[in-house]
Amino acid sequence: MDTDVLVIGGGISGCSLAYFLAKEGVEIILLEKSGLNSQASGANSGSIHGQIPHDVFLEKGEDWALGFGPTLGFMAESVTLWKAMEEMLGADLEFRLTGGLLVAGSDGEMQEVRRKIGIERKFGIQVEVLDKKDLQQIAPYISENMVGGAFYPEEGKANPLLVTPAFANQAERYGVKIIRQTEVESIAIEGRGFTANTTKGAITCRRIGNCAGADAARIGAMVGLKLAVRGHPIQVSVTEPIAPVVEHLVYSASDRLTLKQTRHGSCIIGGGWPSGIDPVTGRLKVESDSMMRNLQIAIQTVPRLRHAQLVRTWPAVVNGTENWRPILGEASNVKGFVMNVFPWMGFTAGPASSRVIADLMLGRRPSTAFEVFLEMD
Numbered sequence: 155m156d157t158d159v160l161v162i163g164g165g166i167s168g169c170s171l172a173y174f175l176a177k178e179g180v181e182i183i184l185l186e187k188s189g190l191n192s193q194a195s196g197a198n199s200g201s202i203h204g205q206i207p208h209d210v211f212l213e214k215g216e217d218w219a220l221g222f223g224p225t226l227g228f229m230a231e232s233v234t235l236w237k238a239m240e241e242m243l244g245a246d247l248e249f250r251l252t253g254g255l256l257v258a259g260s261d262g263e264m265q266e267v268r269r270k271i272g273i274e275r276k277f278g279i280q281v282e283v284l285d286k287k288d289l290q291q292i293a294p295y296i297s298e299n300m301v302g303g304a305f306y307p308e309e310g311k312a313n314p315l316l317v318t319p320a321f322a323n324q325a326e327r328y329g330v331k332i333i334r335q336t337e338v339e340s341i342a343i344e345g346r347g348f349t350a351n352t353t354k355g356a357i358t359c360r361r362i363g364n365c366a367g368a369d370a371a372r373i374g375a376m377v378g379l380k381l382a383v384r385g386h387p388i389q390v391s392v393t394e395p396i397a398p399v400v401e402h403l404v405y406s407a408s409d410r411l412t413l414k415q416t417r418h419g420s421c422i423i424g425g426g427w428p429s430g431i432d433p434v435t436g437r438l439k440v441e442s443d444s445m446m447r448n449l450q451i452a453i454q455t456v457p458r459l460r461h462a463q464l465v466r467t468w469p470a471v472v473n474g475t476e477n478w479r480p481i482l483g484e485a486s487n488v489k490g491f492v493m494n495v496f497p498w499m500g501f502t503a504g505p506a507s508s509r510v511i512a513d514l515m516l517g518r519r520p521s522t523a524f525e526v527f528l529e530m531d
């Protein structure tokens with residue numbers, strides 16, 4: 155088999171890159187080693203983020219936040235794309251821009267929230283400071299013990315089970331050949347392109363889009379690149395459907411929390427708490443300490459959740475980079491090999507990063523304000 159672009163990975167990055175390129179007439183084969191949307195893109199908590207993650211700010215500090223700053227502009231552009239995405243894909247994605255609320259439980263926490271807002275404003279992200287009264291007015295469901303917080307209107311949620319399949323459907327409509335259950339095992343660089351050796355035979359191509367998420371470093375290593383992306387097992391919990399309570403995307407300033415309520419009423423409780431790996435089977439496993447702590451923070455923040463039954467907690471591997479910055483663009487020393495890796499918050503920004511990468515591959519000026527984020531180890 156032969157193609158112009160070989161996209162490796164059938165998550166949100168791979169399917170959206172295939173869509174944006176095929177729409178412009180580029181010939182594409184997309185390979186997925188398992189099922190489409192079977193990894194992080196289908197197992198995430200569905201938050202559409204726009205703020206600096208507070209827990210990471212507390213852990214890594216102000217210098218880190220200033221270095222991360224340019225990524226915020228990119229995420230803001232992603233939200234603009236999200237607003238148009240249901241119409242663009244002709245699909246209901248359960249997207250809602252509810253606004254994001256970061257909630258503080260003490261004056262000390264409030265000080266840290268203010269410090270983060272100061273940095274966000276330097277990058278054009280207008281987050282509003284809330285005192286206790288504002289907070290209760292905007293979100294009466296938040297615990298009365300909370301002293302204030304921050305509100306950013308450009309955040310929300312969508313359903314991860316719907317988004318990647320919608321990109322894949324449209325990509326197929328534009329002629330993308332999607333091959334499932336087929337793994338790339340090695341890549342040879344040849345004259346004017348590549349040969350990818352897969353579990354189902356060889357594919358020659360002129361260009362490759364590396365959209366392999368947590369496995370992107372493994373794919374990069376096949377052409378001699380050292381990419382600073384790793385897999386991190388984390389977990390998410392979901393409650394039974396309950397009456398509408400949680401209007402916003404809620405974060406806590408005291409510990410890791412993302413909380414939202416789906417259209418169907420379930421509350422999704424996450425925030426990046428670590429899950430484990432079973433030493434015998436090697437499979438991911440839920441970490442009960444993480445789960446308990448995550449639920450405690452959720453209940454402290456929204457006491458009504460105390461009465462909701464937990465239905466399930468699941469682990470999945472997120473693609474992470476140490477500095478939280480994406481790895482996007484063509485490798486300078488491997489012509490035609492293009493990285494499309496948006497870490498930690500790739501559900502939010504995967505479609506926008508794909509649009510930028512597609513523009514670059516089409517020889518166009520990217521439609522999104524874009525600083526080249528290419529970083530190797």
Ligand SMILES: Cc1cc2nc3c(=O)[nH]c(=O)nc-3n(C[C@H](O)[C@H](O)[C@H](O)COP(=O)(O)OP(=O)(O)OC[C@H]3O[C@@H](n4cnc5c(N)ncnc54)[C@H](O)[C@@H]3O)c2cc1C
Nearest residue numbers: 163165166167187195198199200201338367499500501502
């Ligand atoms: C539990 C959890 C919660 C999260 N919550 C959020 C959130 O609320 N908001 C947010 O913005 N982000 C969130 N994320 C992060 C987000 O889900 C990821 O950053 C994003 O989905 C990455 O998309 P991707 O397409 O790059 O990777 P993936 O979805 O992992 O897709 C990569 C694909 O490549 C395939 N692949 C790998 N190697 C090969 C190979 N050799 N040959 C063929 N195929 C291969 C894999 O099978 C996989 O399907 C969360 C992640 C997790 C795990």
